[in-house]
Amino acid sequence: MPVISPNKTPMPIADAKERSKTFREVNFGYDPKKAVEEADRCLRCQDPTCQSGCPVNVPIREVIHLTSQRRFDDALALVKRFNSLPGVCGRVCPQENQCEGRCHLGDRFGPVGIGYIERFLADWERMHEPLPTHKAEPKGQKVAIIGSGPSGLTAAGDLNHMGYDVTVFEALHDAGGVLRYGIPEFRLPKEVLDGEIDALVRDGVSIQCNVVLGKTITLDQLMEEMGYEAVFIGTGAGLPRFMNLPGENLNGIYSSNEFLTRINLMGAYRFPDYDTPVKSGRRVAVIGAGNTAMDAARCAMRAGSEEVTVVYRRSEAEMTARVEEYEHAIEEGIQFKWLNNPIEFLDDGKGWVSGMRCIRMELGEPDEGGRRRPVPVAGSEFVMDVNNVIVSIGTSPNPLLSRTTPGLDTTSWGGLVAEDATGQTSREGVFAGGDIVTGSATVILAAGAGKRAASAIDKYLSEKRG
Amino acid sequence: MFEILHTRRLTPVTKLFEVDAPLVAKAAQPGQFVILRVHGRGERIPVTITDSDPEAGTVTVVIQEVGATSKMANALEDGEGFHDLAGPLGEAAPLREMGHVVCVGGGFGAAAILSILKGLQPKATRTSAIVGARTAELVILEDRLREAADDVHICTDDGSAGFKGFVTEKLEELIASGEPVDEIVAIGPMVMMRAVAATTAPHGIATLVSLDPIMIDGTGMCGACRVTVAGETKFACIDGPLFDATQIDFDELVRRNKSYRDEEAEALHRYDDAQCRAEAAAAAVTGP
Numbered sequence A: 001m002p003v004i005s006p007n008k009t010p011m012p013i014a015d016a017k018e019r020s021k022t023f024r025e026v027n028f029g030y031d032p033k034k035a036v037e038e039a040d041r042c043l044r045c046q047d048p049t050c051q052s053g054c055p056v057n058v059p060i061r062e063v064i065h066l067t068s069q070r071r072f073d074d075a076l077a078l079v080k081r082f083n084s085l086p087g088v089c090g091r092v093c094p095q096e097n098q099c100e101g102r103c104h105l106g107d108r109f110g111p112v113g114i115g116y117i118e119r120f121l122a123d124w125e126r127m128h129e130p131l132p133t134h135k136a137e138p139k140g141q142k143v144a145i146i147g148s149g150p151s152g153l154t155a156a157g158d159l160n161h162m163g164y165d166v167t168v169f170e171a172l173h174d175a176g177g178v179l180r181y182g183i184p185e186f187r188l189p190k191e192v193l194d195g196e197i198d199a200l201v202r203d204g205v206s207i208q209c210n211v212v213l214g215k216t217i218t219l220d221q222l223m224e225e226m227g228y229e230a231v232f233i234g235t236g237a238g239l240p241r242f243m244n245l246p247g248e249n250l251n252g253i254y255s256s257n258e259f260l261t262r263i264n265l266m267g268a269y270r271f272p273d274y275d276t277p278v279k280s281g282r283r284v285a286v287i288g289a290g291n292t293a294m295d296a297a298r299c300a301m302r303a304g305s306e307e308v309t310v311v312y313r314r315s316e317a318e319m320t321a322r323v324e325e326y327e328h329a330i331e332e333g334i335q336f337k338w339l340n341n342p343i344e345f346l347d348d349g350k351g352w353v354s355g356m357r358c359i360r361m362e363l364g365e366p367d368e369g370g371r372r373r374p375v376p377v378a379g380s381e382f383v384m385d386v387n388n389v390i391v392s393i394g395t396s397p398n399p400l401l402s403r404t405t406p407g408l409d410t411t412s413w414g415g416l417v418a419e420d421a422t423g424q425t426s427r428e429g430v431f432a433g434g435d436i437v438t439g440s441a442t443v444i445l446a447a448g449a450g451k452r453a454a455s456a457i458d459k460y461l462s463e464k465r466g
Numbered sequence B: 001m002f003e004i005l006h007t008r009r010l011t012p013v014t015k016l017f018e019v020d021a022p023l024v025a026k027a028a029q030p031g032q033f034v035i036l037r038v039h040g041r042g043e044r045i046p047v048t049i050t051d052s053d054p055e056a057g058t059v060t061v062v063i064q065e066v067g068a069t070s071k072m073a074n075a076l077e078d079g080e081g082f083h084d085l086a087g088p089l090g091e092a093a094p095l096r097e098m099g100h101v102v103c104v105g106g107g108f109g110a111a112a113i114l115s116i117l118k119g120l121q122p123k124a125t126r127t128s129a130i131v132g133a134r135t136a137e138l139v140i141l142e143d144r145l146r147e148a149a150d151d152v153h154i155c156t157d158d159g160s161a162g163f164k165g166f167v168t169e170k171l172e173e174l175i176a177s178g179e180p181v182d183e184i185v186a187i188g189p190m191v192m193m194r195a196v197a198a199t200t201a202p203h204g205i206a207t208l209v210s211l212d213p214i215m216i217d218g219t220g221m222c223g224a225c226r227v228t229v230a231g232e233t234k235f236a237c238i239d240g241p242l243f244d245a246t247q248i249d250f251d252e253l254v255r256r257n258k259s260y261r262d263e264e265a266e267a268l269h270r271y272d273d274a275q276c277r278a279e280a281a282a283a284a285v286t287g288p
């Protein structure tokens, strides 16, 4: 047996200074040699805790074993039985809290680069022949999927393979949900997402963009007039929250959704070749410290800002962004002001934001979630000069569909009530999953929910067929 | 692609489009709008649904040229299409069962009030339309308005047609005439809507205006369209576009709509430049 490196095979990566001005992908990915080298580090544990760390239980040990034998197609086919979006998840899963966080090797050395291997397998397929897909006999029943985020795409793919006639309805002009409008090109190239979506369409899934459920058509119309026998709702949690502070509607203050949508969905970083503009002034403050905030900050840097600061009311330890993104952000020159909270936005006299009054915070008693609650330090106010502010303090479910659909039970925070194991909602034949049920979560949790709902829908429709 | 079945130039800067969009046509309610894109790299722009025909599966929109995208849109001809069109968006206009409703329109708003007037037609409501334009040639859809409203008052700045003066002066006159007015709906340039609000406020007549902040998705996802109404932030695309005129922070809206003035000017300049070059090239091919 060759000597095995104690550390994760390094990911080839673009130079921080250069990349902080372009939208090209930061991580280049493993080549087959590196992928095998990394796969060889796996101990093939008796109790592969890595697998239990993965929300969809990818049989990681077996996948890695196949990879180390260079059986890339078999390895990928195995991953895909559990996760339909390996090219996406390999890139964006918070592996440090999931699969890799539970890897035995991680106790003493770096964990196996499970995400890197998964993404390698998916990229390998994209560069070669796509794996053959097996489609069951047509069942002659129509299923509608509402929303084309990871939950909807996963449910669509599975149901299509089971033989259902599947149509995805998407409100925007392009499919992918947050993967399209939120997560930027340098983290998840649109080519990867397009590859996943093209594969679905090639396999027979119909995707209809520009259809806003609850507006263009109602859920009742789908089921009663258009012949859909089951519906999966994966409309996400896309409504941006603001802080309701004085001056929040000044020019130059964005929600992260607006800022990122302008850049990712509308291509504003290529203005004027693309028609939609975006402002990213010399000094930008981003409020919040989740993945969305990290993406907004790094996009601002790339869109031409010189000084980008993430302002967060808690400390580094409570930050929720993926570790790799945080590290990349630091390398790219993003600054962090922990334990600070804005209290007011200041006007430059012409209606544009020019300053942000903040107050310093300290951590007090733990809140209901177990995180220590930040409390303001009296008399610690100060003003930060800013040209733009990006508010990235979270999102809530979009009420468009629930407002117009009788009989759908919602939670106090506007989410849909659905059974965890099946996605079953309060209405017969209507299932839901992803952020609309859980609140903002992760790609793999959304994809997993789509997968479970697809099985439940299959069961429901099979019984209906008798 | 949403096919344009029919176009009609209404004025040098406004054009009417009848678009094939069966699902939107079926669902459209008075006062709602669509978001469209002219081409694959284009902006998403909101436009009001002027009319819809569920049987024919068509929606009618009227676009007024104010910048690059609206100019690009108005360059489209019969048989071409909008790259994307999503809707109907926003909340429908409340339609009174009785009483007297006055719809005030300026610019594209003269077309935009049509759907509301038509919506009121089957009701016991009496309707009046007051539409304004600079001069007679710029008055649009007068025939359609006359079909839909009980009374139509045309106002021109130069008196070349109808009443000489602003729509607000006509409105003031109408109110002063003693005829009861129960509700006013105004759609058009912000200055006009603001002036209408100022006119009706002393009389305490319920007044709705259709706000036109910058929008992107039109589904509540971005917050670009936020407006302050009665001291609270609202998203015009899902809570509006119609709001109580007396409660609106117009200054904020006017200011926010200027956010991209430089970029809009640049885009317009580039568009006009490209048009000039295309025309010059065409002239060179055909020769003198």
Ligand SMILES: Cc1cc2nc3c(=O)[nH]c(=O)nc-3n(C[C@H](O)[C@H](O)[C@H](O)COP(=O)(O)OP(=O)(O)OC[C@H]3O[C@@H](n4cnc5c(N)ncnc54)[C@H](O)[C@@H]3O)c2cc1C
Residues within 6 Å of the ligand: A092, A093, A094, A146, A147, A148, A149, A150, A151, A152, A169, A170, A171, A172, A175, A176, A177, A178, A179, A182, A183, A211, A212, A213, A214, A234, A235, A236, A237, A238, A260, A291, A292, A293, A295, A322, A398, A400, A401, A433, A434, A435, A436, A440, A441, A442, A443, A444, A446
């Ligand atoms: C900027 C950003 C970065 C993120 N980074 C990460 C990351 O690195 N790793 C990670 O695991 N997670 C990340 N997340 C979270 C993750 O993207 C989400 O949890 C996931 O996308 C949720 O998937 P979903 O299928 O529930 O819905 P979404 O991805 O939100 O998709 C919902 C879709 O439904 C459409 N829709 C909504 N309403 C309607 C309607 N009425 N009719 C028709 N269509 C409708 C929307 O337009 C949208 O396309 C990030 C989120 C954001 C915003």
Ligand SMILES: Cc1cc2nc3c(=O)[nH]c(=O)nc-3n(C[C@H](O)[C@H](O)[C@H](O)COP(=O)(O)OP(=O)(O)OC[C@H]3O[C@@H](n4cnc5c(N)ncnc54)[C@H](O)[C@@H]3O)c2cc1C
Residues within 6 Å of the ligand: B033, B043, B044, B045, B046, B047, B048, B049, B061, B062, B063, B064, B065, B066, B067, B068, B069, B070, B071, B108, B112, B211, B212, B213, B214, B215, B216, B241, B257, B258, B264, B265, B268
């Ligand atoms: C609910 C609603 C209904 C509307 N209905 C109509 C209609 O029926 N007919 C019509 O001609 N126009 C309508 N508008 C206005 C129309 O959307 C704008 O004129 C158009 O977007 C301008 O684009 P542009 O590129 O040509 O001009 P730009 O050069 O981009 O802008 C010129 C002006 O238009 C405004 N504007 C720019 N982008 C947007 C945007 N995305 N959304 C809203 N306003 C913007 C700006 O305030 C600016 O002052 C409506 C707007 C809203 C919000």
Ligand code: SF4
Residues within 6 Å of the ligand: A053, A054, A055, A056, A057, A058, A060, A083, A089, A090, A093, A095, A098, A099, A100, A114, A115, A118, A444
């Ligand atoms: S899906 Fe995500 S958590 Fe599961 S193995 Fe792959 S990278 Fe890890």
Ligand code: SF4
Residues within 6 Å of the ligand: A041, A042, A043, A044, A045, A047, A048, A049, A050, A051, A060, A061, A064, A102, A103, A104, A105, A112, A114
């Ligand atoms: S826990 Fe780590 S070393 Fe063990 S099987 Fe899983 S990936 Fe391999």
Ligand code: FES
Residues within 6 Å of the ligand: B214, B215, B216, B217, B218, B219, B220, B221, B222, B223, B224, B225, B226, B235, B236, B237, B238
């Ligand atoms: S246009 Fe995006 S929220 Fe209204």
